[in-house]
Amino acid sequence: MISKKRTREILKGLYDAVVAYDEKASAELSQAALDEGVDAYEAVMNGLAAGMKQVGQLYARQEYFVPELLLCADALYAGLEILRPHIKSNVQETKLKIVMGTVEGDIHDIGKNLVKIMFDAAGWTVYDLGRDVKIERFAEEQKRTASDVVALSALMTTSMLAMPRIVELVKKVDPNVAIMVGGAPLTLEIAKSYGADGYASNAGEAVQETIKVIAGMKKE
Numbered sequence: 186m187i188s189k190k191r192t193r194e195i196l197k198g199l200y201d202a203v204v205a206y207d208e209k210a211s212a213e214l215s216q217a218a219l220d221e222g223v224d225a226y227e228a229v230m231n232g233l234a235a236g237m238k239q240v241g242q243l244y245a246r247q248e249y250f251v252p253e254l255l256l257c258a259d260a261l262y263a264g265l266e267i268l269r270p271h272i273k274s275n276v277q278e279t280k281l282k283i284v285m286g287t288v289e290g291d292i293h294d295i296g297k298n299l300v301k302i303m304f305d306a307a308g309w310t311v312y313d314l315g316r317d318v319k320i321e322r323f324a325e326e327q328k329r330t331a332s333d334v335v336a337l338s339a340l341m342t343t344s345m346l347a348m349p350r351i352v353e354l355v356k357k358v359d360p361n362v363a364i365m366v367g368g369a370p371l372t373l374e375i376a377k378s379y380g381a382d383g384y385a386s387n388a389g390e391a392v393q394e395t396i397k398v399i400a401g402m403k404k405e
């Protein structure tokens with residue numbers, strides 16, 4: 186059983202590796218996390234993703250610029266590749282299908298990819314459209330795959346404005362599809378005002394929250 190002190194050390198190491206854009210350290214510490222028994226989800230969220238939050242602060246303070254952000258993202262992905270196959274979900278729901286993507290004009294996909302990992306781990310079939318996805322693509326893909334859920338991610342106050350139109354197009358194809366939205370600038374209030382059915386502030390809550398939304402829609 187790994188000690189709390191060692192767990193904290195590894196999580197801090199992962200955080201530092203992302204902030205210092207050190208791909209090698211990120212990969213090595215991710216492997217150490219697995220070998221020594223740190224939960225993979227905790228290593229991602231409280232190590233790698235927490236580091237990326239700090240990177241956001243450094244960018245806001247103009248200590249980091251876009252090139253640094255890209256290098257930090259590479260470091261995050263170096264660790265994520267190792268941890269991803271070991272992430273377990275406490276929700277198991279194998280029959281559901283979800284279409285997801287980052288909306289048009291927005292190339293931020295780290296958060297969306299973390300959300301995707303959680304749905305994968307919970308046994309869902311995920312149709313990932315990637316990033317900078319054209320408005321019409323979501324409804325088209327939902328129709329093609331007869332998915333139960335469409336999930337939209339946006340990281341910018343400008344790009345999130347595409348969401349109400351996407352909601353409208355998806356609902357036109359199938360009013361029973363649950364639409365989930367997320368990303369740093371969104372809130373539950375904004376989600377509701379866009380006509381979405383649900384919102385989650387992080388990847389850890391996304392699956393559970395989506396299942397709650399589906400159950401609520403079935404009752405109505």
Ligand code: B12
Nearest residue numbers: 241254291292293294295296338341342367368369387388
């Ligand atoms: C990394 C980063 C980049 C990287 C992205 C790399 C990549 N592959 O994603 C790069 C360098 C490419 C980049 C580019 C740009 N960026 Co940038 N970027 C960031 C930064 C620092 C971190 C984002 C991130 O990865 N966070 C970590 C993840 C884990 O968190 P998350 O995305 O919030 O996701 C979690 C939740 O939100 C939720 N979630 C996310 N999606 C969804 C979806 C659903 C359905 C659900 C339920 C939940 C959910 O779960 C996730 C996991 O817990 C943010 C700062 C910030 N505070 O967010 C700026 C930020 C988003 N960027 C910003 C800007 C301005 C830009 C650029 C325009 C810069 C430029 N001058 O070129 C370009 C945009 C280009 C474009 N058209 O998209 C601004 C946006 C401002 C605004 N208008 O709102 C921010 C806020 C920085 C700032 N303070 O100014 N960026």
